[in-house]
Amino acid sequence: MATTVAIPDQDALRRIGASVRERLARDEQAYKIPTDTAEIYAIGGFFSPAECARLIEMIDAVATPSELFDSPMKDAFRTSYSGNFDPSDPFVKSISRRIDDRLGIRSELGETIQGQRYAPGQEFKDHYDYFHTSEPYWKQERKHGGQRSWTAMAYLNEVAEGGATGFPEAGISIPPTQGVLLVWNNATPEGAPNEGTLHAGTPVVAGQKYVLTRWYRVRPWKPSRRGG
Secondary structure, eight states, X not given: OOOXXXXXXXXXXXXXXXXXXXXXXXXXXXXXXXXXXXXXXXXXXXXXXXXXXXHHHHHHHHOEXXXXXXXXXXXXXXXXXXXXOOTTSHHHHHHHHHHHHHHTOOGGGBOOOEEEEEOTTOOEEEEOSSOOTTSTTHHHHHHTTOSXXXXXXXXXXXXXXXXXXXXXXXXXXXXXXXXXXXXXESBOTTSSBOGGGOEEEOOEEESOEEEEEEEEESSOOOOOTTOO
16 A cells, blocks of 8 residues: 655645635735646735835845855855844834735744845745755754745835746746735645745846745744744
8 A cells, every 4th residue: 555645734734725715815906826836816016115115225224145944055046135124123013914914824923024135147046935844954944833834925126127036837927016915825725835836036137126025834933043
């Protein structure tokens, strides 16, 4: 008989996925990207131009060379600058709460919002937001809230050229549009990590690109010393 391999956090991923899916289906402003490969939604005008400008200033204040969970930055895999916002800041709290409420996910499941800045030539090559549970880092991430369920990413400015978010398995490329909140389920409806969510921040050609990201776990997030 074939042995069934258990998928860590599968039940929670399935439950959270269903809850957010149902909520977004009722949201008249949430546009479902037409693909069967992954569950991807876009909400236009989620942030105002003034809010975007304020968030860009905050990113400039905290941005340092980006790191990766499973290895130091090498081979120009992720060349952006990024930094975590202060979760105790009232404005950051209000932004986090708005995203939480829109998806219907409890706030304690959300990681601290991270801002990213890309200059010309900078990119984040094809990657997944979910954790590879066979990797050594999973032992720690399991303690810090477990697997990532949904990703919420907002575009904060128009980019002169380049900088789209590409989902190669889905054949989709989404250009930056100021104020748009892009959200996707990192798991399948059955609760397994979805390889169709492979995505990349394609190289900026001209101008700069600013985004913010909030990832959600299946259990309350407990930050590590590295902040995520």
